[in-house]
Amino acid sequence: MRGGNPFRPSFGTSPRVVAGRADLLDEFDIALDEGPGSPMRSILLSGARGMGKTVLLNELEERARVRGWHVLRLPEGPGLMSELERTVLPARLTEHDPTSQRRRITGGSISAVGSVSTDTSEAYPTTPSVATMLQRLAEIARSHGTGVLLTLDEVQAAPIEDVARLASAYQHLLRDESEIAFVGAGLPTGIAALLGQQGSTFLRRAERVDLAPLRREEVLDAAVRTVREAGRVISAEAGERLADVVHGYPYLLQLVGYQAWRAAGDDEVITLADVEATLPVVVDRMSRLVHTPALRQVPQGQLDYLRAMAQDDGPSSTGEVAARLGVSKQHGNVVRGRLIDRELIVPAGHGLVDMALPYLREHLRRG
Ligand SMILES: Nc1ncnc2c1ncn2[C@@H]1O[C@H](COP(=O)(O)OP(=O)(O)OP(=O)(O)O)[C@@H](O)[C@H]1O
Ligand SMILES: [Mg+2]
Numbered sequence: 001m002r003g004g005n006p007f008r009p010s011f012g013t014s015p016r017v018v019a020g021r022a023d024l025l026d027e028f029d030i031a032l033d034e035g036p037g038s039p040m041r042s043i044l045l046s047g048a049r050g051m052g053k054t055v056l057l058n059e060l061e062e063r064a065r066v067r068g069w070h071v072l073r074l075p076e077g078p079g080l081m082s083e084l085e086r087t088v089l090p091a092r093l094t095e096h097d098p099t100s101q102r103r104r105i106t107g108g109s110i111s112a113v114g115s116v117s118t119d120t121s122e123a124y125p126t127t128p129s130v131a132t133m134l135q136r137l138a139e140i141a142r143s144h145g146t147g148v149l150l151t152l153d154e155v156q157a158a159p160i161e162d163v164a165r166l167a168s169a170y171q172h173l174l175r176d177e178s179e180i181a182f183v184g185a186g187l188p189t190g191i192a193a194l195l196g197q198q199g200s201t202f203l204r205r206a207e208r209v210d211l212a213p214l215r216r217e218e219v220l221d222a223a224v225r226t227v228r229e230a231g232r233v234i235s236a237e238a239g240e241r242l243a244d245v246v247h248g249y250p251y252l253l254q255l256v257g258y259q260a261w262r263a264a265g266d267d268e269v270i271t272l273a274d275v276e277a278t279l280p281v282v283v284d285r286m287s288r289l290v291h292t293p294a295l296r297q298v299p300q301g302q303l304d305y306l307r308a309m310a311q312d313d314g315p316s317s318t319g320e321v322a323a324r325l326g327v328s329k330q331h332g333n334v335v336r337g338r339l340i341d342r343e344l345i346v347p348a349g350h351g352l353v354d355m356a357l358p359y360l361r362e363h364l365r366r367g
Contacts, residue, residue: 006230007258019222041181047211050251053185064149074152080162089133131169138178147179156190213248234270247358291363310364315348
């Protein structure tokens, strides 16, 4: 029996078959088992849009869950700490704290777990109630032989004050050797900006994991398995072509797979022609959903540099790009560095740089 299209070309949606990432997942498993102090218990994932940060965050959460850990996905954006304080933690504690029933009857509210007044929190870097509630949850978890995993997606969107308060609560728990772990994920520039801020010390100590593109075999294997599990097959040459078009980029694996599946119509086999037919859509979607947002915040000087690079069909010589722009080599190097930090370009050997995102060149050439 054949089901519907098994590919999931949308952001934040976990794929049916997760390609690659096994090493990191295994390391995280080990860290959870190793106990407090294991460095891979604090991770900061960075990567370009569509590189699979949210999917990986989901997978890491799942690894913790199967061990019986409490997983707290922190709310994204503003209001992170207040939501944690008012809703998320009280709800968890009410559910899991064997003494919370009694406390509520005698003490009036869950904040009896030890908070001092919450409206002083603005004046101090720490939020005692969040720290205390987290500590309580970690104690409960420990008594069951598990722990607490905190996750935060879109780290760059979190207000710095909230991150600082979270950091101080987390650090407190680390010092107490609590069974606690943290995984944050965000765009490279946002993470860099955050790490530059005061109060983000624990983030600076976290393991930085920069998500790399998937390996070719990983793309091919995931595509073949996704298709097969949904009741079709993909021809060998179509699989190879798909791996070319995808360039190791997870979003494209889903997009190309989806379009090729669709192009095959009612046929049992996805052919080379079906994969080939996806190209216009691929370039167009990448432009709209990935490149346009990625370039939105980029200053003009850096855009000019990218456009000058786009004249080449492959890696560009930094000397030539500077010449095209009529700027000094030194100035060119500054701009190049900024674009590397943004993960829009990558070094490609001595004196060479290349586009970091597939089809970015085509996008820049279009306008
Ligand atoms: N390891 C993977 N294997 C297969 N598909 C993946 C993998 N990781 C991500 N994807 C797919 O890629 C797309 C983008 O993934 P995801 O939303 O995790 O990216 P992201 O890095 O969080 O992007 P953003 O910066 O926009 O939040 C989704 O369609 C998802 O299903
Ligand atoms: Mg995401």
